[in-house]
Amino acid sequence: xxxxxxxxxxxxxxxxxxxxxxxxxxxxxxxxxxxxxxxxxxxxxxxxxxxxxxxxxxxxxxxxxxxxxxxxxxxxxxxxxxxxxxxxxxxxxxxx
Numbered sequence: 001x002x003x004x005x006x007x008x009x010x011x012x013x014x015x016x017x018x019x020x021x022x023x024x025x026x027x028x029x030x031x032x033x034x035x036x037x038x039x040x041x042x043x044x045x046x047x048x049x050x051x052x053x054x055x056x057x058x059x060x061x062x063x064x065x066x067x068x069x070x071x072x073x074x075x076x077x078x079x080x081x082x083x084x085x086x087x088x089x090x091x092x093x094x095x096x
Contacts, residue, residue, distance in 0.1 A: 001030055003027045005040075024039055025064075031095045039051075040090040040091075048089045065096040069093065
């Protein structure tokens with residue numbers, strides 16, 4: 001299951017956090033056991049650590065078992081030279 005929405009955090013950060021959490025929960029419900037769930041974000045306002053914590057809290061609150069397999073960011077051909085440039089992030093979760 002791949003969930004790669006447009007940036008939710010263009011203006012309202014609180015709303016964005018809620019939407020990313022909701023999508024993580026819905027994606028986990030729709031991913032069969034043993035399946036891989038990919039959650040992505042293209043928002044510079046939500047940092048990677050916060051993005052991952054949103055997933056962790058959502059999964060915990062729903063009693064969902066998972067394993068974080070990989071976190072990815074920009075490819076080498078997209079160098080990040082300033083904080084706002086680090087907007088791409090993806091998390092790969094094995095769902096149990």
